[in-house]
Amino acid sequence: MDAKIITLRMERQCFINKADEVEYIELYRDMQPGQNVYWNGFGEPPTLVFRTDFDDIEFNRKRQLDRKLVKGRFAGGNIGWIVPEDMELFAALYQKPLTEPTPEQLQILELIETAGPFNIQQIKEETGLLVKQITPILHRLQEAFLIYEDQYDGEWDRGWYKFAEIFPEADLRKYTRLEALKIILLRFAYRTVQFDTAMAKSFYRIPETEIKRAVRELVVEGIFAVSDSGYMLRSDAELLESYEPKEMSFVYAIHRNDFIYKVQEHILKEKAKRLTEGLAYDHEPLQYLLIDGEFHGAAVGHFRNGPYDLNDIVCDLPNAESRKEEIIQAVSLVNYGKTPKRFMGKSL
Numbered sequence: 001m002d003a004k005i006i007t008l009r010m011e012r013q014c015f016i017n018k019a020d021e022v023e024y025i026e027l028y029r030d031m032q033p034g035q036n037v038y039w040n041g042f043g044e045p046p047t048l049v050f051r052t053d054f055d056d057i058e059f060n061r062k063r064q065l066d067r068k069l070v071k072g073r074f075a076g077g078n079i080g081w082i083v084p085e086d087m088e089l090f091a092a093l094y095q096k097p098l099t100e101p102t103p104e105q106l107q108i109l110e111l112i113e114t115a116g117p118f119n120i121q122q123i124k125e126e127t128g129l130l131v132k133q134i135t136p137i138l139h140r141l142q143e144a145f146l147i148y149e150d151q152y153d154g155e156w157d158r159g160w161y162k163f164a165e166i167f168p169e170a171d172l173r174k175y176t177r178l179e180a181l182k183i184i185l186l187r188f189a190y191r192t193v194q195f196d197t198a199m200a201k202s203f204y205r206i207p208e209t210e211i212k213r214a215v216r217e218l219v220v221e222g223i224f225a226v227s228d229s230g231y232m233l234r235s236d237a238e239l240l241e242s243y244e245p246k247e248m249s250f251v252y253a254i255h256r257n258d259f260i261y262k263v264q265e266h267i268l269k270e271k272a273k274r275l276t277e278g279l280a281y282d283h284e285p286l287q288y289l290l291i292d293g294e295f296h297g298a299a300v301g302h303f304r305n306g307p308y309d310l311n312d313i314v315c316d317l318p319n320a321e322s323r324k325e326e327i328i329q330a331v332s333l334v335n336y337g338k339t340p341k342r343f344m345g346k347s348l
Helices: 004-010 021-030 057-067 085-092 105-114 122-129 132-141 177-193 199-205 208-220 234-242 263-275 320-333
Strands: 072-073 081-082 147-150 159-162 226-227 230-233 249-254 284-291 296-303 309-315
Touching: 004 177, 004 234, 021 057, 021 177, 057 177, 072 085, 072 147, 072 284, 081 085, 081 132, 085 177, 105 132, 105 159, 122 132, 122 147, 132 147, 147 249, 177 199, 177 208, 177 230, 199 208, 199 263, 208 226, 226 234, 230 234, 249 320, 263 284, 263 296, 284 320, 296 320, 309 320
Parallel strands: none
Antiparallel strands: 072 081, 147 159, 226 230, 249 284, 284 296, 296 309
């Protein structure tokens, strides 16, 4: 990829110059829905790793407490955190209307709407349903934007409210899906600099045909320019003509819920398969190696509660051996100081 695009992408995502709190709020908005650290971040606030000089988990914990970050089920039904002022936007993208409700769904919905809020244990007592029946119903009603789960801290005993009670001013028909797509794609283009529709599909979990339609309209409107490998903001195409790429030297081990991984997930999964083919030990990618602005491998092993099994580091960087210590240190940093068993197949 063009060095100019790589550098500008790293600048826009604050890997070069770290974001302060004001910049972070804009960065987070553009990378919504935010998620916590893959696998071991259960109940934790969302995070944008390596992009700040302050603790953004604590910053977002405070934002959760103040309801400046709110929870929902968005891309593919996954839990995500957005700013409340964008609720109408994300409802247009992800709302799944409850067209054929079951009696149990209607029972729980009516209970919450008439006498809520309730936590799951209270719903069990009121309805006689089992927790394993209640939980998927709540998730389905959440996807329909009929109820809201008020998770403002890390506790598990959370209240479920009627959606309109928490967001009385929200107009869930404010945007069409196409209008909402065009808005988020402008943000997406700004942070990725250059993208293709497969990248947008990978992150937003929206059919590529719809993304292509939105992109075509933005091209016709003169907002997007067609580039060699996809699309970019026309203003960025002009900026890059005189832009000077910067020297970069860093290694970050990126978790699998991070924005920069998710937009390339379809490519990185295949890369990891090639790099781990034939390995006799567990080799699921635990983190991916972002080296000087591009992905060049992964720490692989086995997920478990507590420190993971760090079985190997696989890498396609031509000079990987010369950066071995730097790479190992980056992996250890996000694995509680644990050192991997191997580096490119060789025991450490």
